[in-house]
Structures are given as C-alpha cells and as structure tokens.
Amino acid sequence: MDSKFAVDLEHVVRTYKRDEFEVHALDDVTIQVPESRFVAIMGPSGSGKTTMLNLIAGIDHPTSGRVAVGGEEITGMKERDLAAWRARHIGLVFQFYNLIPVLTAFENVELPLLLTNLGKAERREHVETALKVVGLADRMDHYPRQLSGGQEQRVAIARAIVTDPTIVVADEPTGDLDAKSAEDILGLMVDLNQQFHKTIVMVTHDPRAERYVDTVYRLDKGVLAGVEPGKRARGAEAAEASA
Amino acid sequence: MAVPLKYNLRSLLVRRISTAMTGGGIALVVAVFVIVMAMVAGLNSTISDTGSPDNMIVIRRGATTETYSAIQLPQFDAMKFLPQIKRDNAGNPMASPELPVQMLMQKVGGGTDNIVMRGVLPVALEVHDKVHISEGRMFKPAVNEVIVGKGLVGRYENCAIGSTLHLGRGNWKVVGIFDAAGSSFESEVWGDIHNVQDDTQRGAYYADVRLKLLPGADQAALIQRIADDPQINLQAESEPDYYKDQAVVANQMRVLGMVVAIIMAVGAIFGAMNTMYAAVSTRTTEIGTLRALGFSPAAVMTSFLTEALMLAIAAGIVGIILAMPINGLSTTFGNFVTFSTLAFSFQVTPRIMLEAIIFAAVMGVFGGWLPARQAMRMRVVDALRSV
Numbered sequence: 001m002d003s004k005f006a007v008d009l010e011h012v013v014r015t016y017k018r019d020e021f022e023v024h025a026l027d028d029v030t031i032q033v034p035e036s037r038f039v040a041i042m043g044p045s046g047s048g049k050t051t052m053l054n055l056i057a058g059i060d061h062p063t064s065g066r067v068a069v070g071g072e073e074i075t076g077m078k079e080r081d082l083a084a085w086r087a088r089h090i091g092l093v094f095q096f097y098n099l100i101p102v103l104t105a106f107e108n109v110e111l112p113l114l115l116t117n118l119g120k121a122e123r124r125e126h127v128e129t130a131l132k133v134v135g136l137a138d139r140m141d142h143y144p145r146q147l148s149g150g151q152e153q154r155v156a157i158a159r160a161i162v163t164d165p166t167i168v169v170a171d172e173p174t175g176d177l178d179a180k181s182a183e184d185i186l187g188l189m190v191d192l193n194q195q196f197h198k199t200i201v202m203v204t205h206d207p208r209a210e211r212y213v214d215t216v217y218r219l220d221k222g223v224l225a226g227v228e229p230g231k232r233a234r235g236a237e238a239a240e241a242s243a
Numbered sequence: 244m245a246v247p248l249k250y251n252l253r254s255l256l257v258r259r260i261s262t263a264m265t266g267g268g269i270a271l272v273v274a275v276f277v278i279v280m281a282m283v284a285g286l287n288s289t290i291s292d293t294g295s296p297d298n299m300i301v302i303r304r305g306a307t308t309e310t311y312s313a314i315q316l317p318q319f320d321a322m323k324f325l326p327q328i329k330r331d332n333a334g335n336p337m338a339s340p341e342l343p344v345q346m347l348m349q350k351v352g353g354g355t356d357n358i359v360m361r362g363v364l365p366v367a368l369e370v371h372d373k374v375h376i377s378e379g380r381m382f383k384p385a386v387n388e389v390i391v392g393k394g395l396v397g398r399y400e401n402c403a404i405g406s407t408l409h410l411g412r413g414n415w416k417v418v419g420i421f422d423a424a425g426s427s428f429e430s431e432v433w434g435d436i437h438n439v440q441d442d443t444q445r446g447a448y449y450a451d452v453r454l455k456l457l458p459g460a461d462q463a464a465l466i467q468r469i470a471d472d473p474q475i476n477l478q479a480e481s482e483p484d485y486y487k488d489q490a491v492v493a494n495q496m497r498v499l500g501m502v503v504a505i506i507m508a509v510g511a512i513f514g515a516m517n518t519m520y521a522a523v524s525t526r527t528t529e530i531g532t533l534r535a536l537g538f539s540p541a542a543v544m545t546s547f548l549t550e551a552l553m554l555a556i557a558a559g560i561v562g563i564i565l566a567m568p569i570n571g572l573s574t575t576f577g578n579f580v581t582f583s584t585l586a587f588s589f590q591v592t593p594r595i596m597l598e599a600i601i602f603a604a605v606m607g608v609f610g611g612w613l614p615a616r617q618a619m620r621m622r623v624v625d626a627l628r629s630v
Contacts, residue, residue: 098535
C-alpha cells in the first residue's frame with residue numbers, strides 16, 4: 001500500500017447479515033485519497049457511504065480487502081489497538097454532533113486529549129486554540145443545550161481537530177443544520193483544509209458540499225460509481241487555465 | 244486513560260429521580276445493616292467486657308454456664324487458698340463465691356422480665372474490679388438489702404435507693420446503685436449470698452466462684468489443679484474465655500442480621516442494575532462516541548462501574564447517617580443463654596461504618612457489573628447508529 005495516500009482502500013468488501021439475508025454494503029471498492037485533500041463521498045441512501053467512512057475511521061472492519069490510513073494498515077487491528085489508533089489519528093464529526101450533554105464545550109473538546117500524555121495546562125492550551133479556530137472561544141463554559149445547532153457542530157469540529165489528527169472524517173456534518181449554518185460549517189472545513197492542510201473525508205447528501213471539496217467519490221449500491229473533481233477544484237483549474 | 248469522573252457524577256445528577264430511588268433503596272439496606280451490626284456490637288461488648296483478664300471463673304465440670312453449675316462449700320474451701328490467688332491487704336483470699344438466680348422483675352409500664360439476682364459476699368467488689376458503687380452504699384450482710392445495676396434503673400419498678408424490691412419470696416431494700424463499665428453485671432441485682440440462698444431455698448451451695456489471680460500467675464497450672472485435685476474437681480477458665488463463649492448469642496444475631504441484610508441487598512442490587520441498564524440504554528450514543536473517540540472498551544466499562552459505585556457509596560453514607568441516631572441507644576435483650584434480660588447500648592463503631600461502605604460498594608459492583616459489561620461489549624458502529 002502506498003504511504004503517500006491519506007486514505008487507501010483496496011478491494012474492500014463489507015457484508016452485513018440481516019436475519020437470513022446478506023447485505024453487500026460495499027462491494028470491491030478501491031479508492032485512494034491523497035494527503036491534505038478535502039473530499040466528499042456522495043450517493044443515495046443505502047449506497048454504502050457511512051459504511052465506507054466507518055471503515056476509514058476504524059470503527060468497523062471490512063469483510064475482505066485492505067484499509068490503510070496515513071500509511072498504516074488497520075485492517076487486522078484488534079479493538080483495543082484500534083481505539084488507541086483512533087485517538088491518535090482520527091478526528092470524528094457526526095451529523096448530530098454527539099457532544100456529551102453533561103460536559104461543557106471545553107470539557108467535550110478536552111475529551112480526546114485525556115487519551116494523550118499532555119498535562120492539564122497543555123490540554124487547556126490546546127482546547128482554547130481549537131475553540132478559537134472554530135470561533136467559539138467565548139462559549140467554552142457553555143453546555144451543549146446552551147448552544148445552537150451550528151455552534152454545537154463547531155464544538156464537535158474543535159473536538160475533532162484538537163489532537164491534530166491525521167485525518168478528519170465527517171458523517172453528514174450539515175445534515176441537521178439550516179442552510180446558513182451548513183454553509184458556515186462547510187466554510188470552516190475548507191479553512192481547516194487550506195490553513196492547516198487537514199485531510200478531510202466527508203460523507204454528505206448535501207449538493208452544496210460539492211462546491212467546497214476537491215474530489216467527489218460517488219457510490220451507488222455499494223459500488224464506486226465515479227470519481228470527479230469538486231467545483232472548488234474545477235474553479236481552481238479554470239482560474240489556472242485563464243491565468 | 245479513564246473517562247472523567249465528572250461525566251459519571253453529572254450523569255447521576257441529571258437522572259435525579261432514578262438516582263434517588265436506587266440510592267434510597269441501597270441506603271435503607273445499609274441502614275438496616277448498620278442497626279443490626281450496632282446491636283450485635285453492643286451485645287458483644289456488653290457480654291465480652293464483663294470479664295477481667297486476671298479473673299477466673301470456676302464452675303461444675305461439664306457445666307456450660309454458671310446457671311447450670313453447683314459448687315459445695317468444701318470444694319470452695321479447698322480452692323480458695325491456692326497459691327495463684329491474690330490476697331487482700333488483710334491476707335484474705337480474693338475468692339468470690341456467687342449464686343446467680345433468675346427473678347421476675349416488674350417493668351416500668353407493665354409486664355415482667357427475668358433478671359439475674361446475684362448472691363455475693365462483700366469480697367465480690369474486690370474481685371470484680373469493674374464494679375463500683377456509684378450511688379448509696381454496699382448492702383449489709385444478713386439483711387435483705389440489695390444494690391442494683393444501673394442498667395435496670397429507669398426500666399424496672401422500685402430501683403431507686405430507699406425503694407423496696409419484691410424479688411422471689413422476699414422484699415429487698417435498695418441501698419445502692421452500681422455501674423460495671425457497661426458490662427452485663429449492670430443488668431443484675433446483687434444481694435447477700437446467704438439471703439439469696441434462703442430466699443430461693445437452694446441450700447448451702449454456690450453456683451460458681453470467681454478468683455482474682457496474682458499478676459503473672461500460672462493460669463494453666465491453676466486450671467489443671469482445680470480439675471485434678473479430688474477435693475475440688477471443678478472446671479476453671481479465664482473470665483474473658485468464659486464470656487467469649489457466652490457471646491454466642493451475639494454471633495447468632497450477627498448471622499441472622501447478615502441473612503436479612505443479604506436478602507434485602509439482593510433487592511437493592513436488582514434496583515441498581517435496573518437503573519444502570521437504563522443509564523446504558525439512554526446513553527448508547529454517548530458510549531459509541533466515547534469509544535469512537537478512542538476510549539477503550541475497558542475504560543467504558545470502568546466508567547459505568549465507577550458510576551454504580553459512586554451511587555452505591557453515596558447511598559451507603561446516607562444509610563449510615565440514617566442509622567446514626569441508634570448509636571448509644573440503650574435497650575434490653577432476652578439472653579437465651581442465661582435466660583435473663585440484658586441491658587445494652589447500640590454501638591455504631593468505625594469498623595461497622597467501614598463494613599457498611601464496603602457492603603454498599605459490593606451492592607454497587609454487583610448492580611453495575613452486567614450493565615457496564617453490556618456497555619463495554621457494544622459495537623461502536625451499532626452504538627453510534629442508535630441516534
């Protein structure tokens with residue numbers, strides 16, 4: 001497997017058992033995502049988008065095939081090792097934010113840092129920086145119920161980047177937001193990608209997302225149906241050509 | 244690294260009602276446990292503290308208690324000058340022949356109880372060095388005078404100095420009140436042994452003899468001599484050993500109390516289990532999130548187990564506080580070893596408090612184990628899908 005790819009999936013198959021039926025969520029999918037790219041995985045419901053994201057994030061195992069992230073193969077890792085690996089390399093953003101309701105914004109962002117060797121003062125510094133990046137430095141003592149949906153998702157993004165992970169994976173990050181908040185979140189993810197060179201893999205239904213990403217991977221019925229540049233990339237190419 | 248404790252603490256506080264209901268159940272079980280153990284400790288202390296390490300009790304061979312014993316005057320005469328026995332300033336041996344008998348005594352407010360009336364000689368006050376006249380004076384020999392243990396005062400009729408007690412066939416004038424450092428003697432009435440013999444028509448024999456030994460006296464040799472000497476032919480043992488055997492009643496109460504507490508604890512464990520299963524069920528997404536962030540399955544299990552423990556230990560402390568008013572409370576107990584009533588005080592000791600906390604913690608662990616294991620075993624993907 002080539003280590004220059006942030007994500008490298010080779011002939012990945014994921015099959016689920018549903019009672020007596022076998023569901024082929026992913027069927028022989030091979031993709032490579034270069035480092036520092038912002039990519040979207042798109043497709044209709046049931047096309048295998050979230051399954052692919054879960055495999056990349058190391059929270060699910062392929063039935064066959066190989067998965068490597070940041071040059072490290074995770075296919076055969078045991079659950080305990082995978083947990084430690086996720087803590088080091090993966091930043092997760094969920095559709096419904098998945099913040100812990102009894103913890104403040106600060107404490108939610110601090111959670112992944114508890115799995116590192118950082119001291120309390122260093123953790124505080126990291127959390128404050130992450131919350132500043134997402135524009136919520138003044139909301140760090142707020143509980144999730146005291147924040148809007150867009151603000152909650154920003155906290156979730158701060159939690160995803162606070163450990164400086166190899167890759168950020170986002171599952172429908174705008175799916176629960178109004179149009180304005182969705183645009184803000186997508187803009188924030190572009191900033192993260194451009195300013196901090198974070199590799200971001202995003203699963204989305206949102207057609208607006210195409211404008212923000214470098215590449216769109218289209219899935220249909222568990223099969224990779226196409227790979228196309230995002231409008232941002234096309235815009236950049238057009239600008240390059242006109243220059 | 245572990246999931247932060249504040250996560251568990253705040254989660255418990257968010258679910259105030261279910262936390263309070265479960266904690267209340269555990270607290271009540273712990274309160275019952277503490278009360279039973281305080282009673283056992285009080286009984287044990289009252290019975291066991293009755294003996295002095297340098298005293299020996301002599302009874303008939305084969306007798307298990309002084310109640311079933313009989314010693315003839317020649318046997319007493321043959322033993323009282325043995326070399327291991329301490330002498331008073333006048334050179335008299337500190338050997339106290341005694342005759343405890345059960346008498347019915349009128350309770351304040353109605354009813355009667357079996358009370359020990361102990362016939363003794365004045366030397367008894369020297370041999371039983373924990374016994375002191377706290378009010379009035381010692382009875383005079385050969386007249387129907389008695390001194391009353393302070394555990395009986397206020398519980399039974401006519402115990403005040405100057406009153407007349409009707410015990411057995413006779414009337415006895417109360418001339419003194421004595422204390423005995425909380426021991427079972429405080430639940431007795433003491434009178435002249437000869438008058439007690441006459442009143443109970445028992446003849447000229449004693450039930451037992453108490454011996455005060457010289458410091459460093461060879462107890463084993465004395466026991467052997469008392470057993471082997473054909474003129475004595477009796478059974479001797481140290482008072483602490485004797486009262487340790489008598490404390491069997493307290494041990495039986497302890498077993499009974501533990502059985503009751505364990506049965507109640509099973510109910511409380513199911514309560515805690517129910518609460519923790521509900522906690523795991525309503526926080527499935529949080530569990531999935533924690534796991535996805537990188538917390539190990541063991542860390543998640545430890546977190547939920549810790550939550551159950553925090554709840555149980557807090558409830559345990561509440562249970563101890565609920566039971567604390569019982570501490571020092573005096574009451575009486577029918578001792579079926581001596582067939583007499585014993586006054587004692589509940590004793591909530593630090594050891595009982597520690598045991599109560601451990602008991603609560605055990606309930607927490609048992610109640611939290613299966614739900615915590617369920618949380619640990621969840622697949623991250625399934626847990627996250629439960630949104």
